[in-house]
Amino acid sequence: MIELSIVDWAAWAPGLTERSHWQAWAALPVLPQGDGAPALVEIPAMQRRRIERLGRMAIQVACWCEEAGGVDSEVPLVFASRHGDVARSMELLNMLTADEPLSPTGFGLSVHNAIGALYSIARGHRGNYLALAARQSTVEAAWLEAAALLADGAREVRVVMYESPMPAVFSEFADEPAPFFAWCWRLAAPGSRGASLQLAWEPADAAADTPAGVLPHTLDLHRFLLSDVAVLEHVADGMRWRWSRGG
Numbered sequence: 001m002i003e004l005s006i007v008d009w010a011a012w013a014p015g016l017t018e019r020s021h022w023q024a025w026a027a028l029p030v031l032p033q034g035d036g037a038p039a040l041v042e043i044p045a046m047q048r049r050r051i052e053r054l055g056r057m058a059i060q061v062a063c064w065c066e067e068a069g070g071v072d073s074e075v076p077l078v079f080a081s082r083h084g085d086v087a088r089s090m091e092l093l094n095m096l097t098a099d100e101p102l103s104p105t106g107f108g109l110s111v112h113n114a115i116g117a118l119y120s121i122a123r124g125h126r127g128n129y130l131a132l133a134a135r136q137s138t139v140e141a142a143w144l145e146a147a148a149l150l151a152d153g154a155r156e157v158r159v160v161m162y163e164s165p166m167p168a169v170f171s172e173f174a175d176e177p178a179p180f181f182a183w184c185w186r187l188a189a190p191g192s193r194g195a196s197l198q199l200a201w202e203p204a205d206a207a208a209d210t211p212a213g214v215l216p217h218t219l220d221l222h223r224f225l226l227s228d229v230a231v232l233e234h235v236a237d238g239m240r241w242r243w244s245r246g247g
Helices: 017-028 052-063 085-097 104-108 114-123 138-151 166-175 217-227
Strands: 001-012 077-080 127-130 157-163 182-187 195-203 231-236 237-247
Touching: 001 017, 001 052, 001 127, 001 138, 001 217, 017 217, 052 114, 052 157, 052 182, 077 138, 085 104, 104 138, 114 127, 127 138, 138 157, 138 195, 157 217, 182 217, 217 231
Parallel strands: 077 127, 077 157
Antiparallel strands: 001 182, 001 195, 157 182, 195 237, 231 237
16 A cells, blocks of 8 residues: 655546536536647747647646645656557557648657657756556556655655546547546655545456546546545456555
8 A cells, every 4th residue: 555645636627627626526427528629838939839738738737746846857758648649649550641741840749758759858857757657547556656756755746637538540449438637746755745645556356447427537536636435446347446544
């Protein structure tokens, strides 16, 4: 079991742009729908033009979760997403099939760590950051990574989770809803200020994955943080994950 404290959080989704919106949503959760993207005023306009909608959401919540004094390069970041900016990758593949020349910039921005790199460059963050994906257990993998970084001496860790709808060509493989959303948690050792969550796990039957619900698991976990529910269980990838509130 690993327990960590959530010192602060930020989140963005269509129609859910303020903390009060999210707190009301947690009581009556629905799948976020709509257009638009965050203003992302923290990023200079020239750099902002290169960032597409998913990246804007992820970088916006990362900026909102910065400490009051600004960016601290000693605080590592974990960027985590099941599929990343797969829509951009599909655009490149479609260009290949049409024998069109590929944009080096487009390719560079399609890789899984591109959003983290854009944040790092724009905000002058020269510390440790990484990007990961772990199927339906991506948020749990990010939690474990954060715990390891804290055990290695980090004062805090920011975890940035972000997702977007899958391209239509992949629709038959979808195993949960996939709206646009992003959230960031500032994590610290247990006993720090803020709410505390515990994550425990054990092997499970690989065929016993949690059925898809109204929300994707990563977004459902953010709802869990904001709610007063005692336990959230998630079975995926041969593991039974159990989230509960800390002491």
